[in-house]
Every structure is written in structure tokens, then in C-alpha cells.
Amino acid sequence: MGLEFDAVLFLSFGGPDKPDDVRPFLENVTRGRGVPPERLDEVAQHYLHFGGVSPINALNSAMISSIRDELAARGIDLPVFFGNRNWHPMIADTLAQIYDAGHRRVLVFPTSAWGGYSGCGQYHEDIAGALASLEPEAASQMVLRKLPQYWHESLFVDAAGDAVRRAAASLSGESQPRLVFTAHSIPDAADRDSGPPAQGRLYSRQVRAASERAAAAAGFAEFDQVWQSRSGPPQVPWLEPDIVDHLEDLAAQGVRSVIVSPIGFVSDHLEVVWDLDNEAREKAAELGLEYVRADSVGTDPRFIEMAVDLIEQYRDGVVPQDVPLGVGDNGVYCAGGKCCRASVRRPRPAD
Ligand SMILES: CC1=C(CCC(=O)O)c2cc3nc(cc4[nH]c(cc5[nH]c(cc1n2)c(C)c5CCC(=O)O)c(CCC(=O)O)c4C)C(CCC(=O)O)=C3C
Numbered sequence: 001m002g003l004e005f006d007a008v009l010f011l012s013f014g015g016p017d018k019p020d021d022v023r024p025f026l027e028n029v030t031r032g033r034g035v036p037p038e039r040l041d042e043v044a045q046h047y048l049h050f051g052g053v054s055p056i057n058a059l060n061s062a063m064i065s066s067i068r069d070e071l072a073a074r075g076i077d078l079p080v081f082f083g084n085r086n087w088h089p090m091i092a093d094t095l096a097q098i099y100d101a102g103h104r105r106v107l108v109f110p111t112s113a114w115g116g117y118s119g120c121g122q123y124h125e126d127i128a129g130a131l132a133s134l135e136p137e138a139a140s141q142m143v144l145r146k147l148p149q150y151w152h153e154s155l156f157v158d159a160a161g162d163a164v165r166r167a168a169a170s171l172s173g174e175s176q177p178r179l180v181f182t183a184h185s186i187p188d189a190a191d192r193d194s195g196p197p198a199q200g201r202l203y204s205r206q207v208r209a210a211s212e213r214a215a216a217a218a219g220f221a222e223f224d225q226v227w228q229s230r231s232g233p234p235q236v237p238w239l240e241p242d243i244v245d246h247l248e249d250l251a252a253q254g255v256r257s258v259i260v261s262p263i264g265f266v267s268d269h270l271e272v273v274w275d276l277d278n279e280a281r282e283k284a285a286e287l288g289l290e291y292v293r294a295d296s297v298g299t300d301p302r303f304i305e306m307a308v309d310l311i312e313q314y315r316d317g318v319v320p321q322d323v324p325l326g327v328g329d330n331g332v333y334c335a336g337g338k339c340c341r342a343s344v345r346r347p348r349p350a351d
């Protein structure tokens, strides 16, 4: 077998910890991405509204501590390290620590369930970039294996479905609620190019499929799929409809009550608490809609169980013959290097 993994890297997006972090964080996120400065000013205000502190870091720390507990409960002796793409602890610094601690075989758990450039390809790039920051002699000793996309895992969709059920139970019951699932919008071209060549639209297909299963788990025969947090210049098409526009449509159709599930996100980070708990909630109030937001899956013990199942399954270095999407070593993109590359190319250290 040979390839026993000896450490775990929990890899996430990152977010600011204080007001002075907000601008440099946003610059890291959008470097080379063609996001207009007005959009950055607007998003900076969302962070400053919460004192310049994103909830994402505390949420990730809580998930990591639960993952450590679950590993210990299963008698699995693997240290869990924390690194991010866009803010401290930065993945390159964490990888240097991992190396110095003597680990050479690292399983990487990403906080995105999905394919697509932002949800998968870019995490591969983060790994490649961090390796390129080590001395070549050190880098050549490392194997960083990214774990698979997990949007279809039963523990994931059941956790999402259960959150919908809890949200539904909190409604007045005066009218039949409409169930709406939301995920991060991406440029339409990025969705078209996501997944193995000739398949395409992997991201939106995965999101819909997961929503369908979560809806069924919650006992709903129907749901609407919408998108949120669009950025980029207005003339560039992104996935639609937007959650806020959709609420207007629903009100116009005579709907009185809405359940919104942020299935696209693992935890209640800033895009959830701002776009859904502020913007969408306000719009709903203005329209006279009863509105409830379902929890994200990160607080559900089943999500932790799923993460640790994956770690346990991949720990001995054996990969299923049909390599699942999302799995790749040292930043090689999925599907033999063909999957989920950026539709707006930016230089990566490995090129
Ligand atoms: C698919 C997807 C996920 C889900 C998968 C995953 O979780 O990885 C995700 C997660 C997140 N997105 C986040 C924040 C931001 N995303 C931005 C920008 C963008 N996201 C995109 C896509 C996604 N994003 C895209 C196509 C852009 C345009 C720029 C580009 O093409 O790259 C911007 C820049 C400003 C703006 O344009 O809004 C910010 C601040 C946070 C952290 C929130 C916190 O701090 O709590 C998280 C978890």
C-alpha cells in the first residue's frame, strides 16, 4: 500500500478578522478576476457592518475541533491543520508548518462540496501554489491529496434536508411555504466550462441534484433553485435568478411564506448572514412574505461524520478505480487535468 496519510489539512476560503483585514482580504479574493471596484466597496461595507469580522474563521475552527474529536473517538491518530486560500492562516504558511512537523502525506478536506472552478479547481490551485512556495527539495517529498466532492453524500443531503424540516416547523403554518435552495452564483461561462470537457455545467447540475435530494428528504415534492452573491460586471451573464429578484416573483405569484436553504455553503459565513439574513430577509418583509432561513450543514454532526468518513476511507492511500471528481494530488486538476480550470485564466505557480 505504501501511501499511508499522516496528516489532514482543512482547507477553506478565509475571511477577515478585523476591519483592517477587509481590503487586503478582498484584494486577495479578486486578484485578476475582473471584479469592479464598486462591487468591492459594496462588499467591504458588508464586512464592516459586522465589525470587519467574518464569521467563517470561528465556524471553521469549531468544525475542525469537532473533526478532531470524531477522529479521536474512532481511534484515528491524525493531526488536523488549518489553512485558507485568501486569509490567515494562509495555506502556504500552514504547509510549511506541516513539513516542519515531519508530515509528508496530507489529505486535504475542502470546505466546498462542489465541482467548478471556484469550488474545486481553485482549491487544487491553492495546493499547487502552496507547494511551489516550499523549497523544491521539500516540495518533492510531499503528497497532498484532495478529497472528493461530497455534494452527493447522504450525510450531506440529509443534514440539509433536516435543516429544511426544522425551518418548516418554525413557520406559522398559515399557508403552504415555498422551498427555495440557494448557492453562490458563478459566471454562466464558468458554469458551462465546469466539469470534464463535453459534459459541462457540472456545478449547477450538482447543486440542483443535491437540492432535489434535500427537498425529498424534507418531504417536499417541489422546490425552486436560485443563486446569490453575484459579482462581476453587469454585462457578464451569471447564473440566475437571484434570490432577491426571485422573492419578488414569488410574491407576485401569491406565495405568502418562504423557506430559504443555503445549500451551496457549508457554514453560515458572511455571504449567508449578509445576503440571506439581511438583504433577502428585508426584501421578504417589504413584500409581506413570511421568511425563514434554514441552517447550513456545518452545525450538523452528520457533516462532521461525513468529513471523517472520507478521511478514514482515503487514509490508506487507496483511491477508487473510477477516480471520483475532486480527487487529485499536488494540485493536479480532476479528470486527468482537464476539469474545472478557470474560464478567466490567471497564472498559477505550477504552470
Ligand atoms: C462557488 C463559490 C463558493 C462556494 C464554494 C466555496 O465555498 O469555496 C464561494 C464561497 C465563498 N465566497 C466568499 C466570499 C467572496 N467571494 C467573492 C467572489 C466570488 N465568489 C465566487 C464563487 C464562489 N464563492 C465567484 C465566482 C466570485 C467572483 C470572483 C471570482 O471569480 O473569483 C468575493 C469578492 C467580492 C464579490 O465579488 O462578492 C468574496 C468576498 C466566502 C467567504 C465569506 C466570508 O468571509 O465569510 C466563501 C466561503
Ligand SMILES: [Fe+2]
Pocket: 184
Ligand atoms: Fe465567493
